[in-house]
Amino acid sequence: MLILLFLIFHWYISLFFQTFFLHRYASHRMFKMNKFTEKICFFLTFISQGTSFLNPAGYALMHRDHHKYSDTVDDPHSPQSFTSKIKFNLKTFNEYRKYINKVNASDIKSSDLPRWELIEKLSDSWITRISFAIIYTSVYIIYSPSFWYFLLLPIHFFMGPIHGFIVNWYGHKVGYRNFNLSDNSRNTLFIDFLMLGELYQNNHHKSPNNPDFSIKWFEVDFGYLILFFLKKLRIIK
Secondary structure (H helix, E strand, O other), X not given: OHHHHHHHHHHHHHHHHHHHHHHHHHHOOOOOOOHHHHHHHHHHHHHXXXXXXXXXXXXXXXXXXXXXXXXXXXXXXXXXXXXXXXXHHHHHHHHHHHHHHHHHOOOXXXXXXXXXXXXXXXXXXXXXXXXHHXXXXXXXXXXXXXXXXXXXXXHHHOHHHHHHHHHHHHOOOOOXXXXXXXXXXXXXXXXXXXXXXXXXXXXXXXOOOOOXXXXXXXXXXXXXXXXXXXXXXXXXX
């Protein structure tokens, strides 16, 4: 039971910072925060994603191009050209590394991209990623009631890319559409408890800068509800 609770906690804390900091803040600037709060969120994103930390600047640039070229040949992670999930993930990884190389080479300079070079370099180190992997494995060694639970470890190791794959694959292949857009974006779940609103892709592509991804009365964007709460606490504006 403790292992499952650990998995659920890691799933949602990592997912939260991906949708809150990487997607809604770094990519779309749906809200504002001061520099001190930004640094805290940057660090917490690093801690929560661990082995699979995604560089905020690289993520933002890649995601902006995804919206600009959605489901065309220039889209860095459209599933429309793939029938193989493995090939799709390899394509996404290679494209992501290209954006990281641009960021590292200082080809991209923009004040609206969150940067912290110390964390960026630290997170991209194999020593750091292996250290996080050892931490996850240690938890399983201590608390797993049987060996079979160790099969869950890869989820922890690749948490960030797994979240991205679910959203980008299923959110552009499976579900219903509220809006007839030029791309193939879809709303996969009626109530998106699994991805905190990220699977309302059709709604999001219709209004990319709207912090609330829900449109219909039955749709619930749990990510937006958290944003609303943080706004009430004056953590974000």
